[in-house]
Amino acid sequence: MPQFFLWFFLWAIFPAHAALDPATLAPFAGDDSTLKAAWVTQNAQNPDPQVDAIYQALSDDSLLILPDGSLTIFDGEKYLDAATGAPLATEPESTDGVIVNNLLRGALQSAIALRGLASVDPAARLTAADALKEAADVSFLPALEAALAKETDADVKEALSRTTALLQLASPEQATRLAAVERLAVSRDRKIYEALLPLVESESDPAVKTALAGAVREIEFRLDIANFFTNAFSGLSLGSILLLAALGLAITFGLMGIINMAHGEMLMLGAYSTYVVQGIFREHFPGAIDWYPLAALPVAFLVAATVGAIMERSVIRFLYGRPLETLLATWGLSLILIQAVRSLFGPQNVEVANPTWMSGALDLYGVVLPYNRLVIIAFAFFVLAIVWFVLNRTRMGLYVRGVMQNRPMADAIGVPTARVDMMAFALGSGIAGLGGVALSQIGNVGPELGQAYIIDSFMVVVLGGVGQLAGTVVAALGLGEINKFLEPYAGAVLGKIAVLVLIILFIQKRPSGLFALKGRSADT
Amino acid sequence: MTNRRQFIQSMGALAGMAALPGGVNLAFGAGKEPIKVGILHSLSGTMAISETALKNTALMTIDMINAKGGVLGRPLEAVVVDPASNWPLFAEKARQLITKDKVAVTFGCWTSVSRKSVLPVYEELNSLLFYPVQYEGEELSQNVFYTGAAPNQQxxxxxxxxxxxxxxxxxxxxxxxxxxxxxxxxxxxxxxxxxxxxxxxxxxxxxxxxxxxxxxxxxxxxxxxxxxxxxxxxxxxxxxxxxxxxxxxxxxxxxxxxxxxxxxFSVAEQELAGIDTKPLVGQLAAWNYFQTIKNPQNAAFVKMWKDYVKAKGLKDAPVTDDPMEATWIGIHMWKQAVEKAGSPDVDKVRKAMAGQTFKAPCGFTVKMDETNHHLHKPVFIGEIRADGQFNTVWKTKGPIRAQPWSPYIPGNEGKQKL
Structure with missing residues (x-):
């Protein structure tokens, strides 16, 4: 019955099918966003279809102001009167866009969501109910209660009851408030916590006040647990990035002993390959644009591996056993590569977009796990598996290990050491290229990308123990976790310094890293 | 012309510049000695991202001034140096510009640390620097004109x-x-x-x-x-x-x-060009200029930059932003001051700069303050749109005067002028 009265009431103030009164639209021609937002909120329950048209126009910036102050909607072809929806008699000479700011956008989203609750499609209702979680006006309460009463879908019901309870917190009825607090106490959502926290102070009823304080404590406890896991996840994510950046170096520096200052540029080449592949997909396969990072993987590997092979053949092979010269030569090569990319693509960073399946996050009991980071963690272990397999289960891996452990002996029994060197260096570079694809998804892609990772990469390999894949893995993940658990207390700047100090102390104690090689090969 | 040619050869990396319309200079400047203008922006290193666009804006403005007959009938000649995002090198290059190349004025610097590095050089050698970027204030120099925003303007x-x-x-x-x-x-x-x-x-x-x-x-x-x-x-x-x-x-x-x-405060249209803007929609930035501001000056400015980028095959994004506008204003104001003073002499130009006005692309007539070497500028707050441009959501009624010495820091009272 109350529902009926509500609709009757609405019908009385908003006569159906009549056009909107142009006078009420006047705020849109003005500067005050609060008035515009108020109009949007007040008309959320106005059944007139012209309201939908105005909401739509506001959402896509097509609500325009005519020189005389009246409003028009440009639908892409013609100008329509905003109040009636009828086409304008004459095309306007000039128009000015209605400014939509965050305040208005927020009101708009929640008003559109409220109208979306009437949809027959449960998925659309769920989207609407989720949007209303963000913000809902108190005036929506009767409509929300009505929608909740007849809702059948469990997920939508859950979302709606939450929003309703939030609004009921302001109810004058003590019982309603108490019920709302109890309903919300089971939440693990920060938004609810934020909504309840100030009420603990302002609540006058002692029973509700106790319930509020209890609810806040409960939610706080859950949030703290979630926070711990968020930190652990951040550390794992940082670790996986360090691992990807360092894996290539674990081969070129760790196994081959080349102080490869151009390692970072291999990452950079991988990232630029991703950018180029993205461009090709945009141009030629716009339908499959979401899958471009997969196509970028082999491209990045080949590009970086080829450049690596050329570097090895043309420069590095003449410098084996001369670490200082290698350091200088590879540093020079890195500068050449940076400048080459800068000349080719410009000094500006280039835009590499996340595909939709890597945007957004998974909310697991209040722990927010961004998809791009989840994908990168999985990818890091995938690349690790490849490297392990190649080194330990293939003939080439056997050769590489053989040559590194005892070059003259490997040579004597017929291993083509020169070719193995080239292949190993190309493999290390190619793996760095793969790392570059992943890095392009979380950070900047610019000519200096590699410079940001080179120090971290060396840090990981040295800390892990040169020549040890397992050491690299443990060092990368360990550094990631330590960094992320220090950062909240020490801040990003001090946190980084603290980690470096820890590493220095550790290397002093154990100069050969976490996993020191034992036996004769360790001395060579 | 030999100077320019040598210079172009020496800057081999800047191949795009080879097509500068030097012929125009010849047409009117024959026999007249050009006025040298220094451009001190990093063309390599971390700051190259932001500063190359300013170098190119300066060159575009100088080309345009030359095409219209130069300053006092003399063509301007740009001397471009690359301080490579290396702060001490900024000071060295500044000294070179002033003592060796004998430039009348320098347009340059981006980071505050580079400005602090060159400041003693300009004061010692009494030369002029036009600094086009928003900054933290707490500084005033006889030798610097600040065309970016002070804290109270942003x-x-x-x-x-x-x-x-x-x-x-x-x-x-x-x-x-x-x-x-x-x-x-x-x-x-x-x-x-x-x-x-x-x-x-x-x-x-x-x-x-x-x-x-x-x-x-x-x-x-x-x-x-x-x-x-x-x-x-x-x-x-x-x-x-x-x-x-x-x-x-x-x-x-x-x-x-x-x-x-x-x-x-440091994200403008040029920076957004390298970013996937989807997740940024609705986020805010405060500047004294947006490319989306509608007025004839801005339309001409934007079009000129787009044409320039295309004609020269530049790698910069074809969008304009606040520091570029500040560079444009700075060069024009300096030109007006030289014309008012009748000579590019530093002391005369400094005097003529006071109270200089210019109809800027931001849609207002901006004025160089008589006493504090800062511009009176309007403030705009914009929300980022999906296309990497800004929607103005708030603006001041008109230009506001800069307070380089923030009144919110104790001890700054009475420091507002030189």
Whole structure:
């Protein structure tokens, strides 16, 4: 019955099918966003279809102001009167866009969501109910209660009851408030916590006040647990990035002993390959644009591996056993590569977009796990598996290990050491290229990308123990976790310094890293 | 012309410049000695991202002035040097420009640290520097004209906007920046400002990250935690590249501009050109100019830049932004001052600069203050659109006077003029 009265009431103030009164639209021609937002909120329950048209126009910036102050909607072809929806008699000479700011956008989203609750499609209702979680006006309460009463879908019901309870917190009825607090106490959502926290102070009823304080404590406890896991996840994510950046170096520096200052540029080449592949997909396969990072993987590997092979053949092979010269030569090569990319693509960073399946996050009991980071963690272990397999289960891996452990002996029994060197260096570079694809998804892609990772990469390999894949893995993940658990207390700047100090102390104690090689090969 | 030719040869990397319309100079400048103008912007290193566009803006403006007959009938000749994002090198190159190339004026610098590095050189040799970037204030020099914003022309109005009902009525403030002089000083001023508005200490969070920081997970978790119990906003002085991972992380963690708005002071159209702007829509920036501002001066300015980028095959994005506009204003004002003074002499030009006005692309007539070497500029606050441009959501009624010495820092009273 109350529902009926509500609709009757609405019908009385908003006569159906009549056009909107142009006078009420006047705020849109003005500067005050609060008035515009108020109009949007007040008309959320106005059944007139012209309201939908105005909401739509506001959402896509097509609500325009005519020189005389009246409003028009440009639908892409013609100008329509905003109040009636009828086409304008004459095309306007000039128009000015209605400014939509965050305040208005927020009101708009929640008003559109409220109208979306009437949809027959449960998925659309769920989207609407989720949007209303963000913000809902108190005036929506009767409509929300009505929608909740007849809702059948469990997920939508859950979302709606939450929003309703939030609004009921302001109810004058003590019982309603108490019920709302109890309903919300089971939440693990920060938004609810934020909504309840100030009420603990302002609540006058002692029973509700106790319930509020209890609810806040409960939610706080859950949030703290979630926070711990968020930190652990951040550390794992940082670790996986360090691992990807360092894996290539674990081969070129760790196994081959080349102080490869151009390692970072291999990452950079991988990232630029991703950018180029993205461009090709945009141009030629716009339908499959979401899958471009997969196509970028082999491209990045080949590009970086080829450049690596050329570097090895043309420069590095003449410098084996001369670490200082290698350091200088590879540093020079890195500068050449940076400048080459800068000349080719410009000094500006280039835009590499996340595909939709890597945007957004998974909310697991209040722990927010961004998809791009989840994908990168999985990818890091995938690349690790490849490297392990190649080194330990293939003939080439056997050769590489053989040559590194005892070059003259490997040579004597017929291993083509020169070719193995080239292949190993190309493999290390190619793996760095793969790392570059992943890095392009979380950070900047610019000519200096590699410079940001080179120090971290060396840090990981040295800390892990040169020549040890397992050491690299443990060092990368360990550094990631330590960094992320220090950062909240020490801040990003001090946190980084603290980690470096820890590493220095550790290397002093154990100069050969976490996993020191034992036996004769360790001395060579 | 030999000078220019030699110069072009020496700058082999800047192949795009080879097509400068030198013929125009010959047509009117024959027999007249050109006025040399120094351009001191990093063309390599980390700051190249931002500064190359300013170098090209300066060259475009000089070309245009030359095409219209130069200054005092003499053509301008640009001397471009590359201080390579290396702060001490800035001072060296500045000295070279003044003593060896004998430039009449220099347009250049981006970071505050580079400006601080060249300042003693300009004061010692009594030459002029036009500095086109927004900065932290707390400085005044006879030898520098500041065409970017002082804190009261950018940071303070932006914070006021966030506190207003329009801007969301923020109660809690996160001051987030890169760890160097500009963010630290700006945040010092903002903290004092917020305190003067009655914001308690507990509602202000200050965080810094190293240059090039790319992992914002922890900081965003911290911001989320901090945001409990009051509308929160982030005031970001994060510089350059780090903005991308910051905004990406915000987007992925599901924080929208309607929940926690972020206002940035170092993100302009040129920076947005290298960013996937989807997750940024609705985030704010405060500047004295946006490309989307509609007026004939701006339309001409934007078109000229787009044509210039295309004609020269430049790698810069074909979008205009605030520091580019400030460069454009600076060169034009200097030209007007030289014409008023009747000579490019430093002391005469300095005197003629006072009170100089110019109809700027921002849609207002900006004025060089008579006493403090700063421009009177309008302030705009814009929200980022999906196409990497800004929607103006708030603006001042007119240009406001710069306060290089912030009144919110104790001891600054009475320092407002030279």
């Amino acid at each position: 940071a303070i109005p932006a914070t006021e906007y966030l506190m207003s009902k329009e801007g969301g009525g923020a109660k809690k403030f996160v001051l987030l920046g890169t760890d160097y002089v500009y963010p630290r000083t700006t945040n010092k001023i903002l903290r004092a400002f917020l305190k003067s508005k009655g914001v308690p200490e507990a509602n202000i969070m200050e965080e810094y990250t190293p240059f090039g920081h790319s992992d914002y997970q922890t900081i965003i978790a911290k911001i989320k935690k901090f945001s409990a119990g009051g509308k929160t906003c982030v005031i970001s002085t994060i510089n350059g590249d780090s903005n991308v991972p910051f905004y990406k992380e915000l987007g992925n963690q599901g924080i929208k501009a309607t929940d926690i708005p972020v206002v940035a």
